[in-house]
Amino acid sequence: MQLRYNLRGAVWILVYLLFILAPLFALLAGSHPPTRDFWTELSAALGYTGLAMMGLQFGLTARFRYVTEPWGEDVIYHFHRQISLIAVALVMTHPVILVAVKPELLAPSNMLDAPLSAYFAFLSIFSVIALVVTALWRAALRIKYEAWHLTHIMLAVVAVTAGIVHMVGSSFYLVDPWKRTLWIGLTIFWIGLLLYVRIAKPLFMLRRPYRVTEVRRERGDTSTLVMQPDGHPGFRFSPGQFGWLTLWGSPFKITAHPFSFSSSAAAADGRVEMTIRGLGDFTNEIHKVPVGQRVYLDGPYGAFTIGNPADMHVLIAGGIGVTPMMSMIRTLADQGDKRPVVLYYGVQDWDSITFREELEALKARLNLTIVYVLAKPPAGWTGEQGFINAEMFKRHLLPPYADHEYFICGPNVMMDAIEKSLGEMNVPISKYHSERYSFA
Ligand SMILES: Cc1cc2nc3c(=O)[nH]c(=O)nc-3n(C[C@H](O)[C@H](O)[C@H](O)COP(=O)(O)OP(=O)(O)OC[C@H]3O[C@@H](n4cnc5c(N)ncnc54)[C@H](O)[C@@H]3O)c2cc1C
Structure with missing residues (x-):
């Protein structure tokens, strides 16, 4: 089992590297523009790589169970945060080098005459800065998680789309139509991942609702939601795994909340329980959930499970x-x-x-x-x-x-x-x- 996970993990790492590096190498194939100085070429390469890494973030957060299983969701989110910072550093280094090599780019006359693609570069850079600031300092800025989550998605879409428009518009390396098609295809793939999470998956969940059959008060300001699949057999989980709960709305709601399953995985009727401590605006309302309430569960996720042969x-x-x-x-x-x-x-x-x-x-x-x-x-x-x-x-x-x-x-x-x-x-x-x- 562990060996299978390790192998699968290695394959996904290779696929990840392929997605990041292949578009870069593709630029080197076919016809080339006249060579520019080293720093300008380096700056362009960093911009392309950073953009490819940023686009792939939509895949990391798409909750593909088969992909995340070898590591667990928390590791994937941690990787998402760290690799995003590297991607952002690469993207930001692109204009910094360009301006260092050609300071005249910042002259007001040049700024006013800049082509439209340059404005998309500004839009992308500003979105990227806003993304980083709000992600790193959300708590200090007192931004509510739900508001931050929606803003985060919108900023990411704007940053990547504007970056691509800038790249295709500048068109320096994309003179060959097939190269343009490749990068536009990649963008459609990245946005497709987002559509999968936000539309295809919720549509699937809409047909597989759950009903709350009991709300149990527990010790320690905590309540247990007992949920039963409504009109479908439900899913099986391994003890230790968790699911994303959507309450008070449809599965199209932007923010779902993650909770571990607290019930036995041996329950044959698809019943699942989540035990939730009141720690914030969402969790403090759990004890008020009425019996019969329709909820949606996305799961199971996570690699925190028993199953390895252990004496104790x-x-x-x-x-x-x-x-x-x-x-x-x-x-x-x-x-x-x-x-x-x-x-x-x-x-x-x-x-x-x-x-x-x-x-x-x-x-x-x-x-x-x-x-x-x-x-x-x-x-x-x-x-x-x-x-x-x-x-x-x-x-x-x-x-x-x-x-x-x-x-x-x-x-x-x-x-x-x-x-x-x-x-x-x-x-x-x-x-x-x-x-x-x-x-x-
Ligand atoms: C894998 C996993 C399993 C969990 N299992 C349990 C459990 O069994 N029982 C339990 O009581 N708690 C569990 N939690 C914690 C629970 O998800 C948060 O306490 C809850 O989402 C907070 O929501 P809130 O709006 O009440 O609080 P807030 O005050 O809005 O949030 C408190 C903090 O929780 C985090 N958070 C808030 N909303 C989300 C969200 N939608 N997605 C991810 N993080 C969020 C943020 O870091 C935020 O700063 C689990 C968390 C994870 C990641």
């Missing part, structure tokens, strides 16, 4: 990061799995332990040990307290530690600290799996 599963959860663990535990119990499972569960206090009663009851159905780690323990508490750390692992796990399979989900600072601790305990990276609840 060590689940490490911080706060609401317990939801994928709950799905794993419920599924193992339903499957009658007798292998030991240890859950490290970091929470604020005893009263806000989501699923506390059910977890205790599940101990009777599987070989489950729970180590609660309380940030604010009650008087007389003799269990673990503070932050989950390497000492706590050593107190409750049997060596060799590298033999167990670890799953970590919680706030970023907690995950960073735990990954570091596991590294210090010589647990190889292939033995631990992380799910980050922030794509930022």
Whole structure:
């Protein structure tokens, strides 16, 4: 299974490189314009490459399950952010070099007489700057996620389209009609990816709605939505995976919210549950969802799943990061799995332990040990307290530690600290799996 994922991952990396580099090499084929100085040629090459990389971002965020499976969605979004910054740096270097080589380009008379394609270059550059500023400093600028998401898509479309119009309009390397066709074809492909996500996929989801059959209040300002497929069999998921939930509207809504499935993956009737903590404007309204409400689910996604042969599963959860663990535990119990499972569960206090009663009851159905780690323990508490750390692992796990399979989900600072601790305990990276609840 892992080997198949690795192979598939390698193939997709090759396809990615092909999409970025092939259009550049195609420019070198056929007839060439007269050679210009080195810096001008370099600047053009950087512009072409940056643009090809930017266009392919539509593919990275298109949620193609088959493509993202080998890495997991959080890794893909992280890559999207990092590679976008490189693409933007390349695109921005293009005009910087040109102006450095020919400062007269900035002279007012030249600016006024500039061809139309130059104005598209300005439009593209301004959109790119706005894209970066709003993506990096969204929280500091206090932009609501939904408003940012819509703006982000619009700016990306404008940046890429204006860049292509500038390129085709400047036409220096695109004298051959087939080269022009190739780049216009690429643009249509990139925009097609966006149309697939925004129109084709929602149309598919529209025919496969879900109904809320129960809304359960849980400990810790949290609610569970129980959802049943309405008129279709639903999908199967692996414990630990997540889906995108669209509530209060049609699947054409720009922003869906990602939540792990918290129910057992062994449910035969397609029922799925998501357990959601009130942390913002969307999640704070979950407890008000009426039974019978129609919702849409896009999934399953993610590579954070049990399935590798392991003698012992060590689940490490911080706060609401317990939801994928709950799905794993419920599924193992339903499957009658007798292998030991240890859950490290970091929470604020005893009263806000989501699923506390059910977890205790599940101990009777599987070989489950729970180590609660309380940030604010009650008087007389003799269990673990503070932050989950390497000492706590050593107190409750049997060596060799590298033999167990670890799953970590919680706030970023907690995950960073735990990954570091596991590294210090010589647990190889292939033995631990992380799910980050922030794509930022
Ligand atoms: C893979 C994954 C699984 C998750 N599973 C759970 C879960 O099981 N239970 C749970 O309570 N929470 C889960 N979350 C977190 C949850 O998605 C956010 O808390 C929620 O979307 C916040 O929405 P809001 O409007 O209430 O809060 P806001 O205050 O608007 O947002 C808080 C932060 O959440 C992020 N966020 C907001 N909206 C989105 C969105 N549409 N897409 C991506 N990120 C967004 C942004 O970084 C934002 O700054 C998960 C997140 C991810 C990425």
